[in-house]
Amino acid sequence: MAQVKSQTKVLTANRLRNGETVYYTPAGTWSLYVTEAKVSTTPEEAEALAKIGADAYAANQVIDVAVIDVAPGSEVKPTHIREVIRATGPTVRTDLNKPVAPPQR
Amino acid sequence: MYIYDQFDHTITRERVAEFSQQVVRRLIGELSEDQFRPLRLMNGLYLQLHAYMLRVAVPYGTLSSKQLHKLADIAKKYDRDYAHFTTRQNLQYNWIKLEQVPDLLAELASVEMHANQTSGNCIRNVTADQFAGVAGDEVEDPRIISEVIRQWSTFHPEFSFLPRKFKFALTGAAKDRAAIQFHDIGIQIVKNDAGEIGYAIYVGGGMGRTPVVAPLIKPFVARSELLSYLEACLRVYNLHGRRDNMYKARIKILVRDLGPAEYARQVEEMWPMTRAAGVDVPASEVARIEAFFVPPVYEKIAEPVASFVAAKAKSSAFARWVETNVHPHKAAGYGAVTISLKPIGGIPGDASSAQMHAIADLADAYSLGEVRVTHVQNVVLPNVKQTDLFAVWQKLGEIGFADGNIGLVTDIIACPGLDYCSLANARSIPVAQKLSTWFGDLDRQHNIGPLQIKISGCINACGHHHAGHIGILGVDKAGVEFYQITLGGAGDEKASIGQLLGPGFAGEDIVGAVDKVVNTYLDLRQSPAETFIEAYRRVGPTPFKESLYGRR
Numbered sequence: 058m059a060q061v062k063s064q065t066k067v068l069t070a071n072r073l074r075n076g077e078t079v080y081y082t083p084a085g086t087w088s089l090y091v092t093e094a095k096v097s098t099t100p101e102e103a104e105a106l107a108k109i110g111a112d113a114y115a116a117n118q119v120i121d122v123a124v125i126d127v128a129p130g131s132e133v134k135p136t137h138i139r140e141v142i143r144a145t146g147p148t149v150r151t152d153l154n155k156p157v158a159p160p161q162r
Numbered sequence: 163m164y165i166y167d168q169f170d171h172t173i174t175r176e177r178v179a180e181f182s183q184q185v186v187r188r189l190i191g192e193l194s195e196d197q198f199r200p201l202r203l204m205n206g207l208y209l210q211l212h213a214y215m216l217r218v219a220v221p222y223g224t225l226s227s228k229q230l231h232k233l234a235d236i237a238k239k240y241d242r243d244y245a246h247f248t249t250r251q252n253l254q255y256n257w258i259k260l261e262q263v264p265d266l267l268a269e270l271a272s273v274e275m276h277a278n279q280t281s282g283n284c285i286r287n288v289t290a291d292q293f294a295g296v297a298g299d300e301v302e303d304p305r306i307i308s309e310v311i312r313q314w315s316t317f318h319p320e321f322s323f324l325p326r327k328f329k330f331a332l333t334g335a336a337k338d339r340a341a342i343q344f345h346d347i348g349i350q351i352v353k354n355d356a357g358e359i360g361y362a363i364y365v366g367g368g369m370g371r372t373p374v375v376a377p378l379i380k381p382f383v384a385r386s387e388l389l390s391y392l393e394a395c396l397r398v399y400n401l402h403g404r405r406d407n408m409y410k411a412r413i414k415i416l417v418r419d420l421g422p423a424e425y426a427r428q429v430e431e432m433w434p435m436t437r438a439a440g441v442d443v444p445a446s447e448v449a450r451i452e453a454f455f456v457p458p459v460y461e462k463i464a465e466p467v468a469s470f471v472a473a474k475a476k477s478s479a480f481a482r483w484v485e486t487n488v489h490p491h492k493a494a495g496y497g498a499v500t501i502s503l504k505p506i507g508g509i510p511g512d513a514s515s516a517q518m519h520a521i522a523d524l525a526d527a528y529s530l531g532e533v534r535v536t537h538v539q540n541v542v543l544p545n546v547k548q549t550d551l552f553a554v555w556q557k558l559g560e561i562g563f564a565d566g567n568i569g570l571v572t573d574i575i576a577c578p579g580l581d582y583c584s585l586a587n588a589r590s591i592p593v594a595q596k597l598s599t600w601f602g603d604l605d606r607q608h609n610i611g612p613l614q615i616k617i618s619g620c621i622n623a624c625g626h627h628h629a630g631h632i633g634i635l636g637v638d639k640a641g642v643e644f645y646q647i648t649l650g651g652a653g654d655e656k657a658s659i660g661q662l663l664g665p666g667f668a669g670e671d672i673v674g675a676v677d678k679v680v681n682t683y684l685d686l687r688q689s690p691a692e693t694f695i696e697a698y699r700r701v702g703p704t705p706f707k708e709s710l711y712g713r714r
Contacts, residue, residue: 074189075259076213117191121209121584137641139580142589143211147581149509149591153242153257 463495588636
């Protein structure tokens, strides 16, 4: 998968207490699912996401905070393979993977 | 096996209590991540892509069946029902929750285990020959001095904040099964002309972005002076190792920059001071430790063992497994079994809790309760009677670990790579799986003969690619995984660093490229007896380059 220069970005981190990979949502919460992430489309919005991440880090909610590229389009999808793997799980243990979107409730 | 004394119990228990408090303070926000990170690393706790990872120390690769049962229980209770055996004879859990770490560590401590010094800039877990104590070719059981070093280096105040991490490896035999020359300090147990046992000291080896084969610094150090000599080696490094640049902070850079002779001279100059400080262990204490490693009482069994011979004659598959997976034992009528954690197409080094329990049960039933971990990510039952080998092989078949591929092309080392590791640039495990499947036919493996493929997902080289006969290094090329091939590395007593052949290959092309390398070897070898590494050393890289890239 080729890396695409993207203006669309989301905020990700790992939850402090259990290390889970999480994404910042429009509701101001952290979700396990990348498709629920709040997407920024401008440098200003990306900067705002970075600030939210820094605050959450300082508040000891999350660690390893990063604003990452996602592909433009209706479904939020990371562009770099590292983030694709973070979003779902190890490609060699798909039995342990989580879906990119929450199960139907 | 070594059994903790009251002091070991106390410091382990105190460390669990201390780190448990630190975890609590972190969770309630009294400690920031910047403050907590070095503390968790000293306790073997990393953050990886999907969760925390805990690296548990397996000192010199020796485990009791009771400990392995506990490790399996922990995998089920705190992880996702499996664990990963590493190239440093350790065990890693991939899905750990910070809030559960105190309970996990308490469970580990209940079987005399911990995760101390499995990370951080300190002396890491000491590794050793997996056949220690049972190999017929050893001068002395390396676990004795490994345990002395473990005790000396545990929480050593002077060496808890070294410029970088520091790794020891020991071999008791001239045949190096512990890759000692790729360690910060490698120790080979030797005998001098007077018949006295001592230690040859290699310093400044390593892999990573600057691979170095360690030079011999001192050919013979007497047992009575070993620790003061090692302390002098560490002190020179601690004083002069670079702290300004983490990529130049390992002792290999210091030894290279000073030159081995000048480094050795400075150690000699330092040695009287460490000697005078009284760090050397009294003979009585070494004898106390040695008593834990007195060989078990083996049954007197005359060879050949008729039932074993008959079983091999009856089953060629069993005979082949014996050929690759059973190492000669110093006691007649016994063998040391290497259990391959490399089933064809499987994940190198992974074992489920059920598999770990089953191996522990086999150790109890057939191997005097003992298990070893190898740096090649396999597991050893060191004391199996030849009469029991067929039963062990059959039972291993029931858990999917009966592959007879030790030392062959599918006995691949692979680091966790980008599937788990936050440092990785590319995936390692899927490449290992594809290669294993491609070369899976056992006839073909035997035709190819001894061949070590080692795969790392980044330049840190946890997959030992520099020491692979065929090394594969994963790189990130503009967001795409590419794989470079090196040839000619070796991690044994003829240690060498693999040479890069040329530009890397895309993930979908790497198996084909390795296949071309292997076929080139098959075409040019002088006879089936000439191994891959022997052939490479005879002809050099050119024929292999031409097969991959054409004539240039």
